Amino acid sequence: MLSKSYRLRARGSFSYVRAHGAKVGGKLISFVALKGNCKRIGFVVSNKIGKAVRRNLVKRRMRGVVRELLPRLSCGQMIFIAKPGVTELSYAEIKTRMTTLLVKAGYLSL
Secondary structure (H helix, E strand, O other): OOOHHHEOOOHHHHHHHHHHOEEEOOOOEEEEEEEOOOEEEEEEEOHHHOOHHHHHHHHHHHHHHHHHHHHHEOOEEEEEEEOOOHHHOOHHHHHHHHHHHHHHHOOEOO
């Protein structure tokens, strides 16, 4: 679980980042980010992904990846958006896809 200081939670915050942020698309995971002073990360997993058990599994895996990469992330508000088909990916595959999105967007220092 990410600590409260790193969570993007309010609906207005999600809307603002999606409207004004830079978007990087992937086949199964997309990324939207907006530069800022602090690190705040949110996850969107819609009902199209599956039942609650599947959605929660995807969110747990995505949170785990972010927890590992957190010290290397740049500051800003970020949203990861899962698309249908992401449930077939393993943790390692999700990690590589999220890492490539972060590198493309310039939010991950290598």
